[in-house]
Amino acid sequence: MKTRGSLIVLSGFAGVGKGTVLKSLFETREGYAYSVSATTRSPRPGEVDGVHYFFVTKDRFEEMIRGEELLEYANYVGNYYGTPRSYVEEKLEEGFDVILEIEVQGALNIKKKVPDAVLIYMLPPGAKVLYDRLKGRGTETDEVIAKRMKRAMEEAKRVPEYDYIVINEDVDRCAARLHTLIRAQRLRTRSNMPFLEKLQADLKEVTEG
Amino acid sequence: MKTRGSLIVLSGFAGVGKGTVLKSLFETREGYAYSVSATTRSPRPGEVDGVHYFFVTKDRFEEMIRGEELLEYANYVGNYYGTPRSYVEEKLEEGFDVILEIEVQGALNIKKKVPDAVLIYMLPPGAKVLYDRLKGRGTETDEVIAKRMKRAMEEAKRVPEYDYIVINEDVDRCAARLHTLIRAQRLRTRSNMPFLEKLQADLKEVTEG
Numbered sequence: 001m002k003t004r005g006s007l008i009v010l011s012g013f014a015g016v017g018k019g020t021v022l023k024s025l026f027e028t029r030e031g032y033a034y035s036v037s038a039t040t041r042s043p044r045p046g047e048v049d050g051v052h053y054f055f056v057t058k059d060r061f062e063e064m065i066r067g068e069e070l071l072e073y074a075n076y077v078g079n080y081y082g083t084p085r086s087y088v089e090e091k092l093e094e095g096f097d098v099i100l101e102i103e104v105q106g107a108l109n110i111k112k113k114v115p116d117a118v119l120i121y122m123l124p125p126g127a128k129v130l131y132d133r134l135k136g137r138g139t140e141t142d143e144v145i146a147k148r149m150k151r152a153m154e155e156a157k158r159v160p161e162y163d164y165i166v167i168n169e170d171v172d173r174c175a176a177r178l179h180t181l182i183r184a185q186r187l188r189t190r191s192n193m194p195f196l197e198k199l200q201a202d203l204k205e206v207t208e209g
Numbered sequence: 210m211k212t213r214g215s216l217i218v219l220s221g222f223a224g225v226g227k228g229t230v231l232k233s234l235f236e237t238r239e240g241y242a243y244s245v246s247a248t249t250r251s252p253r254p255g256e257v258d259g260v261h262y263f264f265v266t267k268d269r270f271e272e273m274i275r276g277e278e279l280l281e282y283a284n285y286v287g288n289y290y291g292t293p294r295s296y297v298e299e300k301l302e303e304g305f306d307v308i309l310e311i312e313v314q315g316a317l318n319i320k321k322k323v324p325d326a327v328l329i330y331m332l333p334p335g336a337k338v339l340y341d342r343l344k345g346r347g348t349e350t351d352e353v354i355a356k357r358m359k360r361a362m363e364e365a366k367r368v369p370e371y372d373y374i375v376i377n378e379d380v381d382r383c384a385a386r387l388h389t390l391i392r393a394q395r396l397r398t399r400s401n402m403p404f405l406e407k408l409q410a411d412l413k414e415v416t417e418g
Contacts, residue, residue: 127411
């Protein structure tokens with residue numbers, strides 16, 4: 001009996017290192033599936049439909065919205081981006097853990113649609129570390145950095161609505177902790193209902209002969 | 210900043226191996242505190258007050274009941290046994306994970322009093338394994354075994370109210386899984402509120418100078 005995977009929604013301040021930790025996680029651990037987003041933007045050279053994105057027309061995308069086929073979606077610069085529910089569902093059924101990296105509002109919306117989803121927020125070990133990381137990129141003006149810090153202050157207010165917090169003091173240690181946390185979700189009772197139901201039937205058979 | 214420990218409530222069918230798994234867990238892992246029960250029965254030779262039990266008078270025990278000083282209690286053969294809330298609270302504050310091994314009804318009562326408590330049910334890998342373990346003890350009559358199996362069937366109905374299921378197919382692997390699961394509870398957002406609040410204050414300071 002295959003245990004169903006978990007839908008993991010990961011958020012974190014800009015600059016906290018979500019991308020780096022996820023890269024380490026995917027490279028060193030088995031059992032994860034990327035979520036492939038649907039989009040109405042045109043494929044760039046080298047992008048493959050169904051691998052990098054599901055490329056769809058605007059009409060099709062709006063049909064997906066109306067049909068509630070998307071776990072979440074957003075519109076950036078005139079193009080839609082969204083997470084197809086059926087693709088995620090298929091991967092979960094196959095036993096993969098699916099991680100969506102989504103900003104706070106989208107994450108909390110997913111929790112409403114999929115109560116089983118596990119919401120994890122990645123925090124820096126301290127405020128100064130976050131500031132230094134943003135500064136260290138060397139690509140942002142002081143003004144942009146100040147804006148990101150203020151945004152972090154705003155986002156921090158919603159963190160209590162998340163299920164778990166992981167602190168990124170070190171990429172590999174954070175990835176290891178994240179992996180442990182995600183695997184532990186498979187022990188949730190709701191993930192083990194098929195096993196429990198089979199055991200109940202067998203207990204009856206063994207006892208009553 | 211010390212992370213508060215978790216209150217873990219473990220239940221499982223008679224014969225599933227809870228005691229053996231907990232013994233392995235306590236012997237091989239750090240950070241656990243036994244819960245010391247209060248009782249009105251007399252100390253046996255060698256039993257130390259505050260180590261094996263807190264030995265109290267019937268009057269004092271009934272005062273503890275009325276004062277809601279107990280997480281749960283029961284009366285066996287004329288003696289009271291209960292779990293003092295203050296002792297558990299102190300150990301959690303010190304950063305220990307406290308495991309209570311309690312039967313189903315008591316476990317669900319604790320969840321009502323302490324919503325943070327984590328309820329874990331230990332299951333055998335199959336019904337036949339449970340039957341063979343009960344039989345293998347060699348100390349029970351067929352009648353007693355049949356009664357225990359029937360009791361397991363009844364208890365199984367309440368398992369969906371537990372948070373997690375661990376399967377005991379092997380003592381050391383089950384102890385390892387239990388340990389991982391218990392440690393993962395420290396990543397719960399509610400366990401990290403002091404850290405989050407400090408980070409919020411620091412973000413403000415770093416941003417606003």
